[in-house]
Amino acid sequence: MAEQNIFDNETFFGGYRELRATDANYNEQLEQPAIAELLPNIYGKSVLDLGCGYGHNCIDFVKRGALNVVGIDISKKMLEVAEKESSDEKITYLNMNMTDISILAQKFDLIYSSLAFHYVDDFASFAKDMYSLLNPGGYLLFSQEHPLVTATYGGNHHYNKDEKGNYLSFTFSNYNEPGKRDTFWYVDGVEKYHRRFSDIINALCSAGFIIDTVCEPVPDTKATEKIPNILAKEQIKPSFLIIKAKKV
Amino acid sequence: MAEQNIFDNETFFGGYRELRATDANYNEQLEQPAIAELLPNIYGKSVLDLGCGYGHNCIDFVKRGALNVVGIDISKKMLEVAEKESSDEKITYLNMNMTDISILAQKFDLIYSSLAFHYVDDFASFAKDMYSLLNPGGYLLFSQEHPLVTATYGGNHHYNKDEKGNYLSFTFSNYNEPGKRDTFWYVDGVEKYHRRFSDIINALCSAGFIIDTVCEPVPDTKATEKIPNILAKEQIKPSFLIIKAKKV
Numbered sequence: 001m002a003e004q005n006i007f008d009n010e011t012f013f014g015g016y017r018e019l020r021a022t023d024a025n026y027n028e029q030l031e032q033p034a035i036a037e038l039l040p041n042i043y044g045k046s047v048l049d050l051g052c053g054y055g056h057n058c059i060d061f062v063k064r065g066a067l068n069v070v071g072i073d074i075s076k077k078m079l080e081v082a083e084k085e086s087s088d089e090k091i092t093y094l095n096m097n098m099t100d101i102s103i104l105a106q107k108f109d110l111i112y113s114s115l116a117f118h119y120v121d122d123f124a125s126f127a128k129d130m131y132s133l134l135n136p137g138g139y140l141l142f143s144q145e146h147p148l149v150t151a152t153y154g155g156n157h158h159y160n161k162d163e164k165g166n167y168l169s170f171t172f173s174n175y176n177e178p179g180k181r182d183t184f185w186y187v188d189g190v191e192k193y194h195r196r197f198s199d200i201i202n203a204l205c206s207a208g209f210i211i212d213t214v215c216e217p218v219p220d221t222k223a224t225e226k227i228p229n230i231l232a233k234e235q236i237k238p239s240f241l242i243i244k245a246k247k248v
Numbered sequence: 249m250a251e252q253n254i255f256d257n258e259t260f261f262g263g264y265r266e267l268r269a270t271d272a273n274y275n276e277q278l279e280q281p282a283i284a285e286l287l288p289n290i291y292g293k294s295v296l297d298l299g300c301g302y303g304h305n306c307i308d309f310v311k312r313g314a315l316n317v318v319g320i321d322i323s324k325k326m327l328e329v330a331e332k333e334s335s336d337e338k339i340t341y342l343n344m345n346m347t348d349i350s351i352l353a354q355k356f357d358l359i360y361s362s363l364a365f366h367y368v369d370d371f372a373s374f375a376k377d378m379y380s381l382l383n384p385g386g387y388l389l390f391s392q393e394h395p396l397v398t399a400t401y402g403g404n405h406h407y408n409k410d411e412k413g414n415y416l417s418f419t420f421s422n423y424n425e426p427g428k429r430d431t432f433w434y435v436d437g438v439e440k441y442h443r444r445f446s447d448i449i450n451a452l453c454s455a456g457f458i459i460d461t462v463c464e465p466v467p468d469t470k471a472t473e474k475i476p477n478i479l480a481k482e483q484i485k486p487s488f489l490i491i492k493a494k495k496v
Contacts, residue, residue, distance in 0.1 A: 170419065173417040198463055212453065
């Protein structure tokens with residue numbers, strides 16, 4: 001598997017840090033509240049956070065009573081921030097590729113991941129590894145870019161507006177052609193993988209997971225106040241896909 | 249629930265009969281082969297076909313060894329054709345609304361439905377009724393119009409082509425606004441219900457179903473020979489969604 005680590009690129013890291021410095025972004029206002037609503041009770045449980053970034057969620061898991069938390073990220077720069085800002089004796093940060101998790105000895109009650117799985121090439125195999133790492137009764141809860149966002153080659157999708165600037169519709173292509181996508185996000189050549197709904201659900205079910213809930217979040221009033229046009233845009237096409245699945 | 253029976257409208261029925269008279273259509277070349285691949289073994293089993301139309305699938309289930317088949321359709325005209333063309337002692341045709349199935353006394357091993365569920369208003373409640381009608385180990389297998397097809401108000405989506413007529417992309421809206429859609433299909437005012445991918449999966453899972461397989465079919469070589477541009481169009485955006493789910 002290609003070991004993409006765009007997050008340690010200086011230009012990228014600068015842009016990303018700026019994006020995350022304010023809370024008027026889609027992650028804080030739309031994706032994070034929606035995924036938080038689906039969190040199972042983790043009091044006294046073990047949690048694995050894949051693509052933990054700054055470790056903000058790891059700290060949140062400790063606050064919710066988690067027994068221990070392992071945060072994994074491929075980016076050293078991210079984990080340096082995590083060690084500074086989100087340090088706790090119950091948290092262990094590991095600098096590794098999340099698709100190498102089969103080397104871990106510990107089992108977990110929750111595997112969590114926010115907006116990282118669209119970087120994974122072989123999701124079917126990865127789903128099996130995650131299933132193996134869960135205790136019976138454990139949950140996988142993750143968000144990713146919506147398949148309608150990852151679909152179009154070169155990221156060449158767009159919203160259409162009327163002459164007054166109102167959002168009307170969304171134009172995309174290549175939905176039914178799963179595979180690698182080269183996109184631009186602060187820098188050129190950010191590699192993502194487009195998977196259809198069916199590919200994602202089938203990979204999880206083949207691995208043994210029982211689907212619990214699927215969410216395509218719609219912004220609430222607070223998000224609508226913070227980010228102009230977010231409601232109009234998200235009603236046309238969701239930005240995120242969130243899935244909660246269980247190991248029986 | 250509104251009792252829509254567009255299929256007994258003379259204009260509609262004429263147009264529909266013509267569409268189905270040739271095999272160079274999306275149903276025969278794309279949806280039917282894809283759903284057939286997911287059929288469980290029904291030898292010696294009971295099958296319920298919801299929205300059975302001409303009864304062609306009911307006859308196919310008998311040929312595959314089904315013990316008995318119940319075909320339900322809201323259209324008398326459809327069932328008149330079914331009684332003529334697809335009659336068999338193992339098949340019972342019932343002229344009723346498929347959302348009234350909770351009045352049936354029999355249980356089934358397979359509930360099958362081809363391209364009818366996008367007419368159902370309350371899918372969550374309907375999914376529960378179907379779950380109750382299945383024997384343990386039984387399957388629900390259905391196809392419906394893809395959520396990207398049902399999404400746009402007034403059916404005002406469209407493909408975009410270049411100046412040479414090549415298909416490039418698809419423009420839609422209102423995906424994240426589930427609910428009723430008034431569309432045109434031979435006649436005005438055909439009522440459909442748009443559900444997002446998440447709404448469909450969540451309704452099935454809440455009813456107790458375990459998702460087995462989700463399919464967004466891509467045309468094979470034969471379809472590509474029969475129908476010009478079908479491959480280019482389906483690679484951009486699938487027309488159908490097929491789901492197989494199990495009652496444990």
